[in-house]
Amino acid sequence: MVSVARVMAAFKVDVSDPELVRSQMQAFRRQIPLLYFILVISTMAVAVTHVQCAPAWVAIYVPGALCVACVIRCLHWWRARHVVLTVEQAVPALRRSMRLVGVIAVGFTAWAWALFRYGPAYEQAQVAFYMATTVVGCVFCLMHLRAAALWLLTIVIGSFTVCLMAAGRPVFIAMAVDMIFVGVALAFIVHLYHRNFAGLEHSKRELLASQAITQKLSDDNFRLANIDSLTGLPNRRSFFSSLTALAEQHLSETGGFHMGLIDLDGFKQVNDIYGHSSGDVVLREVGARLLALADPAMFFARLGGDEFGVIIQRHLSETELDRLGQTLCEQLARPYTVGGNTAELSGTIGWAGQPTGAVSVTEMFERADAALYVGKESRRGTAVVFSAEHENRVRRASLVAQELKAADLDAELYLEFQPICDVRARSVVGFEALGRWRSPKLGQVRPDEFIRIAERTDLIRGVTEVLLRKALAEAANWPPALYLSFNLSALDISSVPRSRRLLDIVGEGATPAARVHFEITETAVTRDFRQARASLTLIKEAGCHVSLDDFGTGYSSLSYVHRLPFDTIKIDRSFVAEVDTDLASGQIIKSVIDLCRNLGLACVVEGVETDAQREILTFLGARVMQGYLFGRPAAANALPLVQLQLAAL
Numbered sequence: 001m002v003s004v005a006r007v008m009a010a011f012k013v014d015v016s017d018p019e020l021v022r023s024q025m026q027a028f029r030r031q032i033p034l035l036y037f038i039l040v041i042s043t044m045a046v047a048v049t050h051v052q053c054a055p056a057w058v059a060i061y062v063p064g065a066l067c068v069a070c071v072i073r074c075l076h077w078w079r080a081r082h083v084v085l086t087v088e089q090a091v092p093a094l095r096r097s098m099r100l101v102g103v104i105a106v107g108f109t110a111w112a113w114a115l116f117r118y119g120p121a122y123e124q125a126q127v128a129f130y131m132a133t134t135v136v137g138c139v140f141c142l143m144h145l146r147a148a149a150l151w152l153l154t155i156v157i158g159s160f161t162v163c164l165m166a167a168g169r170p171v172f173i174a175m176a177v178d179m180i181f182v183g184v185a186l187a188f189i190v191h192l193y194h195r196n197f198a199g200l201e202h203s204k205r206e207l208l209a210s211q212a213i214t215q216k217l218s219d220d221n222f223r224l225a226n227i228d229s230l231t232g233l234p235n236r237r238s239f240f241s242s243l244t245a246l247a248e249q250h251l252s253e254t255g256g257f258h259m260g261l262i263d264l265d266g267f268k269q270v271n272d273i274y275g276h277s278s279g280d281v282v283l284r285e286v287g288a289r290l291l292a293l294a295d296p297a298m299f300f301a302r303l304g305g306d307e308f309g310v311i312i313q314r315h316l317s318e319t320e321l322d323r324l325g326q327t328l329c330e331q332l333a334r335p336y337t338v339g340g341n342t343a344e345l346s347g348t349i350g351w352a353g354q355p356t357g358a359v360s361v362t363e364m365f366e367r368a369d370a371a372l373y374v375g376k377e378s379r380r381g382t383a384v385v386f387s388a389e390h391e392n393r394v395r396r397a398s399l400v401a402q403e404l405k406a407a408d409l410d411a412e413l414y415l416e417f418q419p420i421c422d423v424r425a426r427s428v429v430g431f432e433a434l435g436r437w438r439s440p441k442l443g444q445v446r447p448d449e450f451i452r453i454a455e456r457t458d459l460i461r462g463v464t465e466v467l468l469r470k471a472l473a474e475a476a477n478w479p480p481a482l483y484l485s486f487n488l489s490a491l492d493i494s495s496v497p498r499s500r501r502l503l504d505i506v507g508e509g510a511t512p513a514a515r516v517h518f519e520i521t522e523t524a525v526t527r528d529f530r531q532a533r534a535s536l537t538l539i540k541e542a543g544c545h546v547s548l549d550d551f552g553t554g555y556s557s558l559s560y561v562h563r564l565p566f567d568t569i570k571i572d573r574s575f576v577a578e579v580d581t582d583l584a585s586g587q588i589i590k591s592v593i594d595l596c597r598n599l600g601l602a603c604v605v606e607g608v609e610t611d612a613q614r615e616i617l618t619f620l621g622a623r624v625m626q627g628y629l630f631g632r633p634a635a636a637n638a639l640p641l642v643q644l645q646l647a648a649l
Contacts (some may be wrong), residue, residue: 022090025234029143035141036074054118101148146194157183228302231287239301257355258312265346267306268526278338325383346381409466416633430483433471470510485517488525499535513543540565571609
């Protein structure tokens with residue numbers, strides 16, 4: 001029963017795999033013209049030889065009608081040869097083809113049967129030969145449609161075998177038997193071909209599926225390699241690849257292109273106050289805002305952290321760059337909703353362009369970075385276009401970095417000390433050590449210049465260690481009541497091992513740890529709050545003191561006061577400069593002094609330059625002050641004179 005069921009199934013259209021049916025029809029359509037060509041040529045050859053011995057309707061009209069029908073169908077398929085069948089169209093098309101094959105088989109077999117009765121033995125043999133060869137040719141054309149091929153074999157060979165047997169001649173009987181065996185063999189070949197074709201299609205689909213998976217993995221790898229997963233923007237690698245490609249295209253000949261670096265102002269404070277998950281929300285929103293402004297000629301990317309890049313693939317004037325930068329800054333300055341709270345950030349942009357003379361990608365990036373630095377330093381929340389002035393800064397910075405790297409730090413670095421005074425007691429309570437550098441080639445280099453470059457080039461470690469040793473050696477000669485105040489950079493507290501190294505230097509010196517006050521700025525704290533807290537806690541546990549310098553100039557200052565182990569807060573000089581003319585400055589200073597008193601912290605007011613300022617600050621409750629009024633930074637051998645000058649105030 002199973003075998004019979006399988007045989008019966010072979011004569012039906014298998015719709016369980018529509019995709020296979022579609023493939024069968026697509027392959028079959030390429031062979032349809034050949035099938036009709038075989039039928040027409042073979043039929044005309046037989047008809048011509050029977051014109052003299054058979055009636056006109058059998059020898060001319062019927063075969064003529066059949067051939068015309070074949071030509072019409074052939075033209076129909078030829079016009080539709082480029083149409084790609086869908087899965088939904090394939091099954092009905094196959095069923096129509098099945099019915100048409102049956103009609104053609106019955107029509108041509110009936111005609112051949114009718115023609116077989118006319119003419120002598122040669123003509124009859126020709127008809128038998130016609131049926132045998134034509135059916136073989138048509139079966140091979142129908143190889144992709146197993147059911148159609150089997151029906152063709154059954155109709156043609158079955159009916160014509162009966163015709164040959166009925167003739168009663170041994171030759172025709174032998175031909176009939178031969179056709180039966182050939183038909184069975186053809187049926188077996190058709191079945192094998194169908195099975196192989198189906199297997200090939202299944203393998204092809206599996207291969208395509210495997211290729212799709214491979215392509216997906218490749219796409220995923222591409223995204224991982226070139227797309228920032230958090231914001232959906234291209235990443236640093238993609239940014240530099242695009243930048244390099246543009247540079248290689250020599251776009252400067254057609255006006256050049258521009259690149260910009262975008263840095264978020266205040267992002268680290270969002271991370272510290274609301275947590276990293278909230279910071280991720282902000283970064284995603286920044287990415288969405290930048291994408292909303294993108295166009296085919298403007299390419300945004302996230303370079304890392306809170307830094308983004310933009311490439312403009314067309315030339316813009318400086319005015320147009322300013323206008324675009326203003327638009328970007330306005331979008332980035334809109335409030336961000338973070339966990340029910342509102343965070344306000346800004347974006348600073350540094351622009352650089354490729355001028356007529358070719359500029360390398362590295363040079364362009366350095367130019368944009370220089371413009372960004374100028375913006376971060378003095379024009380936060382705005383866009384700065386690289387200029388000749390910035391070019392001079394870059395060259396100067398490069399020169400300073402080279403000389404600092406090659407410098408004999410022990411010989412070239414030295415210290416000056418500025419007194420920190422108790423105005424009520426009219427005495428010096430300590431000195432702040434200020435690093436100085438006199439280069440044999442550059443001469444005296446400004447402290448803010450070489451310290452900044454040392455931080456950017458990772459040379460600050462050596463600078464800090466040399467200056468700290470010298471400061472400790474000088475402080476060992478002071479009276480025990482005086483303390484040493486020493487400035488640390490953000491990199492000095494960037495890791496616990498680094499902070500431990502500084503404490504080892506303190507331990508090696510002759511100045512007790514209790515007399516050492518390390519000053520850090522709020523900016524240094526915000527670079528990595530968790531790491532800064534760990535380092536400062538270690539410093540405090542070692543017996544040293546920790547001071548927050550330039551209080552009030554950064555973001556969210558109050559949020560750090562109670563979360564870090566500070567002993568002293570130093571009020572920034574910007575509030576003191578107008579304390580005698582601006583009521584608000586005085587109120588702010590008074591509030592900070594009261595805050596320090598309530599928290600049990602010492603308070604130092606910086607930047608005091610006039611007697612009027614000192615008197616107002618004293619009235620506001622300040623006691624410990626620092627500034628030019630009490631003494632400018634001086635060499636260590638001038639400190640006794642500084643103390644005498646203070647006593648005369």
